[in-house]
Amino acid sequence: MNKIADYIQTAKLESDKPFCAFLYDLDHLRAHVQARVDSMPANTRYFYAIKANSELPILRALAPIVHGFEVASIGEVRKVRSVSQDTPIIFGGPGKSDEELIGALEHNVSLIHVESMHELRRLNELCAKRDTVMPILLRVNLRGPLPTATLAMGGRPTQFGIDEMQIAEAIQLAKSLPHVKLEGFHLHSLSNNLNAAEHVKLVKYYIERIKGWAAEHDLELSYLNAGGGIGVNYADLEDQFDWDLFVGGLQPMLEANLPENMTVLFECGRYNTASCGYYAVEVLDIKENHGKTYAIIRGGTQHFRLPVSWQHNHPFVVVPSERWEYGFERKGVEDQQLTVVGQLCTPKDVLASDVTVPNLRIGDVILFLYAGAYGWSISHHDFLSHPHPDHIYLGGDDHV
């Protein structure tokens, strides 16, 4: 983080434009993800789900490290192919058009995660026309109860995957179609799980489910896709997902339970890129209104929607700047409870509410931490037509 703060302080000396940027520490990103990949047990593969952050310098940094990329649109397929012609791509998503499926075939995607019976029939027909056979996983929405608490995509009604109640029918259909090859199942069912022991239990539960289906339907399976969903603790940065506990538990669990010739795929998004990214914004104003103190930043939720979408106070630190060019006194607060808001004309443009800040002056920079996943990528950039932030990549060949 020091190199990020140094960068901001230097930039502040060089320009009088209010600072507003996403900054990425690519050295941190590479080291963090390499350590995950290196510690994964045998019979696993570690993919990056690029919807968390699909900026090209991020993909370029990760391409040599991860086993491949998980994508959810043809646009994401193209982004990956623009950085690597041959890295493995696995392709999911609840609504894939014919154009996307054809594009996936043309871009040499390794596996398609099929999410409905209709999609299965369509893919078979498109492959027949091209005289090819596509390896697939069936995405299943499990009925549960799942052995963990934090659920989002499965174990309840959602638009994702095929209802576990219809799995026999889906398997029979897949077996009957000559241009798709059923290689396994995709069971991504939760997001932002912070409990490493529970994550091992979840993968074990997945293995039990697919072993049951394989036995019942006489299937030769190659893959279980256990999805992503490893979390980031935004409320307490010191208490993150215990990776060593996870891989330490995963290895013996897989040795005991995973059928030979099967590989477990992981496709994490948030966990890979959150910690390398920062959203740094200058304080334009500080004021009191109806008894509350507000810090108004150059930027807002149109750049960084994550805190509103998750309804949390996003963690930040203050990077002080000595630059002050007005001929009147600079306003600041000390040990003050305040709410950090953006430039938008909506009361929802809030990034942190009622947090106590030791020192903050107009012209200082608020540095939001863990902003590298689902930040810029999920935001409504042109609402109110303010200028976009800069995107700065430190520690790579990519300077923008």
Ligand SMILES: *Cc1c(COP(=O)(O)O)cnc(C)c1O
């Ligand atoms: C979003 C998504 C992921 C990544 O989820 P994270 O919570 O960011 O790890 C993985 N797989 C699928 C199918 C997804 O939709």
